[in-house]
Amino acid sequence: MLAQRTKLFASSGTAAARAAAKAAADAGKEVIDLTAGEIWCDLAPRIREGALAAIERGENRYTDTVGLRELREALAAKVSRETGQVWQADEIAVTSGAKQALFNTAMVLLDPGDEVIIPSPYWTTFPAQVLIAGGRPVHVDTRDNGFVPKPEELERAITAKTRAIVVNSPSNPTGVVYDQTTLELIANLAIRHDLWIIFDECYGAFAHAPHVHHPIVSLVPEARSRTIIINAFSKTLALTGWRIGYLAAPKSVIDAVKALQSHTTSNPNVIAQHAVLEHLRHGDGSYERRLFDQLTLARRLGLDILSRQAIAPPPKAQGGFYFYLDLSGLAQRGAISTAPRTADDAVNALLAEAGVAGVSGSAFGDPMGLRLSYGIDHNKLTRGLERLVETVDAWT
Numbered sequence: 001m002l003a004q005r006t007k008l009f010a011s012s013g014t015a016a017a018r019a020a021a022k023a024a025a026d027a028g029k030e031v032i033d034l035t036a037g038e039i040w041c042d043l044a045p046r047i048r049e050g051a052l053a054a055i056e057r058g059e060n061r062y063t064d065t066v067g068l069r070e071l072r073e074a075l076a077a078k079v080s081r082e083t084g085q086v087w088q089a090d091e092i093a094v095t096s097g098a099k100q101a102l103f104n105t106a107m108v109l110l111d112p113g114d115e116v117i118i119p120s121p122y123w124t125t126f127p128a129q130v131l132i133a134g135g136r137p138v139h140v141d142t143r144d145n146g147f148v149p150k151p152e153e154l155e156r157a158i159t160a161k162t163r164a165i166v167v168n169s170p171s172n173p174t175g176v177v178y179d180q181t182t183l184e185l186i187a188n189l190a191i192r193h194d195l196w197i198i199f200d201e202c203y204g205a206f207a208h209a210p211h212v213h214h215p216i217v218s219l220v221p222e223a224r225s226r227t228i229i230i231n232a233f234s235k236t237l238a239l240t241g242w243r244i245g246y247l248a249a250p251k252s253v254i255d256a257v258k259a260l261q262s263h264t265t266s267n268p269n270v271i272a273q274h275a276v277l278e279h280l281r282h283g284d285g286s287y288e289r290r291l292f293d294q295l296t297l298a299r300r301l302g303l304d305i306l307s308r309q310a311i312a313p314p315p316k317a318q319g320g321f322y323f324y325l326d327l328s329g330l331a332q333r334g335a336i337s338t339a340p341r342t343a344d345d346a347v348n349a350l351l352a353e354a355g356v357a358g359v360s361g362s363a364f365g366d367p368m369g370l371r372l373s374y375g376i377d378h379n380k381l382t383r384g385l386e387r388l389v390e391t392v393d394a395w396t
């Protein structure tokens, strides 16, 4: 008999989509997998050098629970540059990816029954972690407002139990980048109602012009004492497997995170920490530029191909590396033809008919969305999207 807690979560929807793609491939189908929340790219040279040098030096032991002092200092300098404010090392905790940074945040902020406002569609892990921490996710639907929450709707969702609001911009899965005014309104709302802001900027390095990523505290400095900045190198350096993320927050939060982490994972992997430190100290920015150029080209190629289908409006694709299609139109078509009626059905049909794997919006609280990652090899991306367009055209 397992704990009641296990009923609060299932394996993440994105992992399940990936498993379905792999199962089809293992069964001999030629599958183009557009489910991945990661970028296809070689390793940054400084990461390789930093990791190899750390191994040669014999860096095998525990580090400080929330990361090497030098790494926390380098991250404080990075956050200072990005926000235009001065941050200290004791306002930073290094974690095993952004996922652990978010989990720690939920565990140290929430009491049983506390509510957390999460705009939907949302990244699947946000509500799961709130539930595990004993809180209650409260969703505010953004689909009729271009996937950007209306501040007045957020405000209507606030109750005496609301503790925090999650802001994820650029957004996974929708690819929307919140504009300056929206961020300012959200920050002021949090100040007025005494809420924490959990600001997930894991995709902040990938905002496509004219869209600009604004760290929320740089727009409203008074919100800093109530903001937890969540970030990682998983996406920005294509290092998903290395597991280095961090949070930047008031020292009281970091101290609590440190105590919690000392009883869970202890420090993140020591070699990965040294590798990231080497990159932060000596990287010249050329790797990041190349990665961004690669994504920008993929985005352009993908948008061009997707403009040829008539089943969904063009995806926002303002930031990150996801095309998010709104398949609401399918419901009407399905009524008069054999076309799939839900995103779940569409995902299954795409895998079966076209050998193209995407993630259904149902993983993100949206029964009619479809997420396609463009962080993959350009040839595969082109072939996958062309097949997708042919297939959905046949549904119309």
Ligand code: PLP
Pocket (backbone or CB within 6 Å): 037, 096, 097, 098, 099, 100, 123, 168, 171, 172, 200, 202, 232, 233, 234, 235, 240, 244, 245
């Ligand atoms: N936050 C968002 C919005 C994400 O999309 C992801 C990964 O997909 C994460 C956090 C987790 O990142 P990490 O792999 O660093 O744990």
